[in-house]
Amino acid sequence: MTDIKENPFEEPVEFDVETAELAENPENDDSALARAEEELAKHREAMLRMQAEMDNLRKRLMRDLEKSRKLALETIMKDLLQVWDSLERGLEATGESLTIESLVEGQEMTLKMFEKVMQDHNLEVIDPLGQRFNPEFHEAVTVLPAAEVEENTVIEVLQKGFRLHERLIRPAMVVVSRKP
Numbered sequence: 001m002t003d004i005k006e007n008p009f010e011e012p013v014e015f016d017v018e019t020a021e022l023a024e025n026p027e028n029d030d031s032a033l034a035r036a037e038e039e040l041a042k043h044r045e046a047m048l049r050m051q052a053e054m055d056n057l058r059k060r061l062m063r064d065l066e067k068s069r070k071l072a073l074e075t076i077m078k079d080l081l082q083v084w085d086s087l088e089r090g091l092e093a094t095g096e097s098l099t100i101e102s103l104v105e106g107q108e109m110t111l112k113m114f115e116k117v118m119q120d121h122n123l124e125v126i127d128p129l130g131q132r133f134n135p136e137f138h139e140a141v142t143v144l145p146a147a148e149v150e151e152n153t154v155i156e157v158l159q160k161g162f163r164l165h166e167r168l169i170r171p172a173m174v175v176v177s178r179k180p
Contacts (some may be wrong), residue, residue: 126161
């Protein structure tokens with residue numbers, strides 16, 4: 001028994017009447033082309049509108065960001081003006097009632113005002129005296145032998161460090177202990 005195989009390259013072809021009519025009639029080609037061009041123009045216009053909208057959004061966000069920066073700076077400056085005024089009053093103080101004790105007291109009060117402003121704006125002081133040396137927050141200026149404290153302990157703070165919103169602004173400059 002012999003198998004008669006059909007030609008595997010022959011597949012049924014569907015015939016679309018509309019396609020045939022378009023191929024036969026050149027006027028239909030022109031109208032299809034016109035419709036396609038209209039569709040293309042619509043999509044192009046929509047794309048251009050979306051690009052313009054995105055550009056406007058970007059510009060608006062940049063303006064808003066700049067406004068928020070200015071507002072934040074303005075708030076800090078208003079708070080610092082109190083410290084400025086206190087320093088000016090201290091410099092203007094004259095007369096017989098002026099003593100070293102009153103000058104020191106005025107400086108202490110001004111420093112407390114300044115510390116309050118800094119705390120209100122989330123500035124943290126890093127004062128690591130007696131703490132273990134941490135290179136993330138401390139900068140070792142020198143290492144000195146010290147028998148009375150554990151090795152790698154901060155034994156002197158030369159300059160306090162500061163963090164703002166958990167971000168290091170300035171490391172504390174310190175002297176660190178080592179074994180004698």
